Amino acid sequence: MSNTQSLPTVVEALEDKAKKHKQAKNTQFYVSVARHNIREVNSELDDLVKSLEDLRYYKTVLEEAFGTSAPTMTSSAVQTAEKAIETTQEELLENAQSDDFDDDEASLGSDDGSGDPEVELTPAVQKQITQIQSAKRQVDNVTENIESQLKSKREQWSTKVSAAEELQKILGGQNGDFARTLNHMHQLLTRELMDPSGSASNFVSKWKNAVGNWERHQSLQSFDDFQKKHNLSDSTVEDVKTLSESRQLTLADISLDTLEEMKRVDGFASAVKLSL
Incomplete structure (x- = not known):
């Protein structure tokens, strides 16, 4: 088959x-x-x-x-x-x-x-x-x-921190704790604030600590606060700002009242230098 x-x-x-x-x-x-x-x-x-x-x-x-x-x-x-x-x-x-x-x-x-x-x-x-x-x-x-x-908050705080840093510069950075606080706040604002890859809770904790330190140095936060605490005249503050910008002043440019005001403020006597 x-x-x-x-x-x-x-x-x-x-x-x-x-x-x-x-x-x-x-x-x-x-x-x-x-x-x-x-x-x-x-x-x-x-x-x-x-x-x-x-x-x-x-x-x-x-x-x-x-x-x-x-x-x-x-x-x-x-x-x-x-x-x-x-x-x-x-x-x-x-x-x-x-x-x-x-x-x-x-x-x-x-x-x-x-x-x-x-x-x-x-x-x-x-x-x-x-x-x-x-x-x-x-x-x-x-x-x-x-x-x-x-970003608006960062700009506002950066302006305040820069003003405080300028005052610290005039005083010769005599307050080390506040100087470190300002540096820390500057880093937080420029490096960490707008970085969402980091931890929000960590940033909040760091910022609150920095602001707490900031508030403990109220008189060093700006020229206005410093002026009020030490009862300085507007002319004295303007002269100090001029010196902070590395511009020279002679004795003829400064009144005796201004010199007396500078002398009674801790830090100014050694930080501000004048020449004949």
Whole structure:
């Protein structure tokens, strides 16, 4: 008896083999679609999480270090972002499944000859990404608002610190503790304040300590405070400022009253030098 299969049997076997091969190719295609979609969503989520972390840093610093309330829209932006981030893995996997292809349409070919499957975002994932991007824009808008307020605070404090440093220079830096405080505040303002990669709670703690030290040296904070404490005349203060700018004054330029005022202030007698 012949073992030769009949033509219909051979055809059926070939069709079954082709169907299984096609199913395997389709399965690989669908996996590629899912991976591509999940990767795109995760990338958008990473960007949103980073923006949300930055916002939380700036908000904490503004409120706890400088005592200024964050914009009212902050809470809404945070809630929108948190809702977008709460997508479960099951939901993400479901959204990443493409139902736009049937067995006859699925293909693993590509136009660039790389052999990689051509995959696109599923409608569900595209909608999800749009929501994530919208949430990120809200967060970024609030963050920019708070950043602007913090930059204003930095400018105000930098001006005050610079004035105090100028007075310290005139006095020859005799108060070492206050000089260190000013240097520390300068570093906090220029290096740490606008750096959201750091810890907000650490910055708040450092800043509060620095401000506490600042307040303990009230008379050294500015020329106005120093003038009031030592009852100096305006002319004496102006002469001292002139000397602080490395400009020379002769005895003829300074009145006896001014000299007497300088002599009675601790620090001036040794810090201010005049020549005949």
